[in-house]
Amino acid sequence: MSARILVIDDDEAFREMLCEALAAKDFDPVGVGTAEEGVARAKAETFDLVLTDVMLPGMDGIEGLSKLKEAAPDSEVIVMSGYSAREKALDAVRLGAYDFFAKPFSLAEMEVVIRRALERRTLLLELRQLKSAVAAGRGPTIVGQSPSMRAVVDMVRRVAPLDSTVLVTGESGCGKEVVADAIQALSKRADAPFVKVNCAAIPENLLESELFGHEKGAFTGAVGLKKGKFELADHGTIMLDEIGDMPLFLQPKLLRAVEQKQIERVGGGKPIDIDIRIIAATNQELQSLVEQKLFRADLYYRLSVAAIPLPPLRERKEDLPLLVGHFLERIGPRVGINLRGVSREGMQLLFDYDWPGNVRQLANLLERAAIMSSGEVLTALEIGRALDGASRRPAPEASPEGPCPMAGNLRDTLQDMERNMILTALRKAGGVQKDAARTLGVSPKNLWNKLQNTASTRPNTPVDDDTATGKGGEREECLRRPGA
Incomplete structure (x- = not known):
């Protein structure tokens, strides 16, 4: 969006000329003739920069500067x-103006200074937001000190201040929304x-x-008339979760929104x-x-300008103590x-x-254990019972009058139940590993590893006769590595 510039000058011809020159440089200028008008506009609207004469009728530019700073503190x-008012212009700089120009001046030189002032404003706003987010602890905390999570945090810090499109990938429950929240909280x-x-989550016929x-x-x-999510997010950020489920017929409209920053309502013929x-x-x-051919290549390339892959929890178990501490702090008061x-x-x-x-499963499991x-x-008993619930196994009930049915080595007991x-x-x-893995909610590779662990840790434990003998070749199918 073009930078909005408020021009305050009582010389109407000069004001109009300057506004035309700024518009030709892709700025969005608004001209007024007095400091009083300028202060009123600055209170009612948002401007990135103000260009004001110091010699104005009524309230002069020096008095108007302090009023403008009150009305629009984020505007440069x-x-x-004129040459005779040079001392006043210097006073204005001492009071907070970014720079001053003596009339007549070069429009080319003025453009350079304007763009520098706008860059300074952007940097100051970003710095203020970053400091505010750190001081207030705003937004979610990305927990983890493993190398993979340090890489994620570093990438978040790099992309947050930018306007680049970000693609966050990872298994369900890895914390993709937490990363998106962190990017938003640290952004301008x-x-x-x-x-x-x-x-x-939205039916295909309603998604558009x-x-x-x-x-x-x-x-x-x-x-x-109904405004869509893109319009509601104007000047802000939109998170498109589960983007891989977007139907093909909608992807060209999304590509246009990404590339051209334009959308079109259903039934409308005017770009917005x-x-x-x-x-x-x-x-x-x-x-x-x-x-x-289920997702457009051009859309994929546009979305993945800045890609942040999240590792699954099983690949960063060294972060478990930090995650446990983080979640228990939140769960305790509840x-x-x-x-x-x-x-x-x-x-x-x-x-x-x-x-x-x-990570989502860890948080839920800890809350379940805390409730018990x-x-x-x-x-260990409370964690074990919570793990039983995670596997949809009935938790063993401890008798208040006698020994717990799980008395003994809890780890071995859990391994037996899993086996x-x-x-x-x-x-x-029927011995088909892929179907069994689907029933258990694990991947075929994960199931294969568990079968190998079972065979190596408890080799002498008897198993069901049908599974052991492999009727019809079932055992061979059970123990075959995926893809072998």
Whole structure:
């Protein structure tokens, strides 16, 4: 969007000439004849820069400067003066004006100074927002000290102050929305609208209207004009979650919004200019979708200008202690317990788990364990029960009068239960590993690894006869590595 410039000068011919020259340089000038008018416009509208004469009727430029700074503290001011008013112009600079020019002046030189003043304004606004975000702890915290997460944080810091389109990728539950929130909080649009849309959650026949809006009468039920999410996010940021689920017929309209910053409502024939930043997120491999002709290559390249891949939790387990501490601080007030941590044995269970639901699953599991807890430290038994719930297994009930049915080595007990679940799923799937993995909610590769661990850690444990003997070649299918 063009920078808005307020021109204050009582010489109407000069004011109009200057406004025309600024417009020819792609600025958006507004001219007024007195300081009083300028202050009133600055209070009612937003201007990036003010050009004002110091010799004005009524309130002069020096008095007007202080009023302008009150009305528009984020606007830079450049003063103009005749040679006789040079001392006044210098006084204006001492009071906060960016620079001054003596009339007559070179328009080319003026343009250079204007652009520098605008760059300075942008940098100051970014610095203020960054300091404010750090001081107030605004926005989400990206937790992690593993090398992969340090790379994520570094990328967020690099792209946040820019207006570049960002593509955040990673499995479900990895924290893609947290990263998007952090980018928004540290951006120059931090105080502007931040609109989030889940492309997979909106029916395909309604998604176009939801994103781009519609005109009255555009279709049955369109009883009035409706602004879409892009218009609502104007001057701010829009997050398009699950972008891989966007239907092909809508992708050209999205490409136009990304490239040309223009949209068109359903049933409308007039392009609408928008000033917007786009953050897209997906748990799918967009390159694979491009190869399958399910996603436009040109749109993919435009969205992935700045790509931030998030690692799954199983690949950064060294971050578990930090994540546990972070979530317990939030969970404690909700459950009414001052949670101090997790026992050593309980933490070992967390390290041994594969976390198919990633960070989101960890947060939910800790809250489940905290609800069942009676103390400030979550025990292995409480963590184990919460893990049972995560695997949809019934949690064992401890008898108040007798020993716990899980008495003994808790880790071995959990491994036995996991092994039994795997064997049951394989039997129901007829020994087909891929189908069993789908039933268990894990990947075939993950299931293969678990089968190998089971075979190596408990070689002498008997198994179900059908699975062991492999009727009809079932055992061979069960233990075949995916793709082998």
